[in-house]
Amino acid sequence: MTVFGIILSAILTDNFVLSKFMGCCPFLGVSKEIPSSLGMGAAVIFVMLCSTAITYPVYVLLLMPLGLEYLQTIAFILIIAVFVQLVEIAVRRLLPPLYRALGIYLPLITTNCAVLGVTILNVDLFAASDSFLGGYLRALLYAGCAGIGFTLALLLFAGVRSRLESADIPEAFRGVPSTLIAASIVSMSFLAFNGIG
């Protein structure tokens, strides 16, 4: 994959939330207001980048030479859980203002399938590449762009939802059902990017 192709597919054509359906819970849960969506998005970009930075070398340099590829699920989720816990402790002690802005979203991210998903996809996509460094840099780029795509979807949807609050919706569809149908329409707009992938 070319660099431009990675950026385009991770942000638009294969958007993590709207076409891969990863990370739907925070997408539907935290997208009520734009500030909280931005906080969640920034936290997800950070965790995606850092967990890829750790899991990719662990897979390529440790699990692959030993023939232990099947341990990837256990290894990756443990790395993510431990890492998120450490970051939470560090940010709470060292940077209280940042903690108030982003830290509250961190525990939610441990069980966010977008984060585990991006580490597994990165290994699937790039672990077979010729040079370790080339694959590593591509994986990091993909992780960063996937996070940006997640944030983009969250922000767009927060805008739609604030309008939805005042709309006149049939009784049975108020609340979650109408939110899901609005998500379907936002996702349809991303479908249009398929032609350029």
Place this chain on the structure above:
Amino acid sequence: MPDSKQPTLWHEFHKGILRENPNLIGLLGMCPVLAITQEAKNALGMGLATTFVLIGSNFVISLLRRLIPPSVKLPAYIVIIAGFVTLTEFLLHGFRPELYSALGTFLSLITVNCIILGRAEVFASKNNVLRSVLDGIGMGLGFTLALLLVSSFREILGAGTWFGLSVTGEYHIPVLTLAPGGFFALGCVIAVIHRLVHKEPPQNIGCRSCPLADSCAASKGGCSQ
């Protein structure tokens, strides 16, 4: 605890199927219900794989409930669940390779399905083994039911087939098998099920029975407000 105060075993089993359905009523584990529901066949496979992991993790966590210290319970639960997911991956890879490739990444992502962690935290860590296993079977079947309903909706209307059998022939709406159709079908199914069970659709996603509700943004203005 006297037996009269505990719910019956039958209640532990059947509550998860409709009344406390983890997905349609509890609104947990939305990702697989949106992603693996283009075809009813794969949805059934995903549901049964998740049920297997749920029964296994409920069983082990219930056995170990007095041994796991509260401070490390989350990592401990996650490792137990990931172990069962890896086992499931092996079994499917060996016996159902076509299902294994159809589920792809989402098979590994069973690990972070909040239903499983939620049942571990809410139920298996507080109840005995028999009850936990029954709860796992019921919740797993409820989740499978949700997957089946959404996938039937999408496959019949979107592709004109059901489990690969032709139903409506050439008349179908292809967009339902694409990404937007997932959100649309789940929205409709949730609206109908709530009409039948609770009569009022839920206002917020997931946080009521979310395992991380205590520690996450929910109580401080994230999810629920």
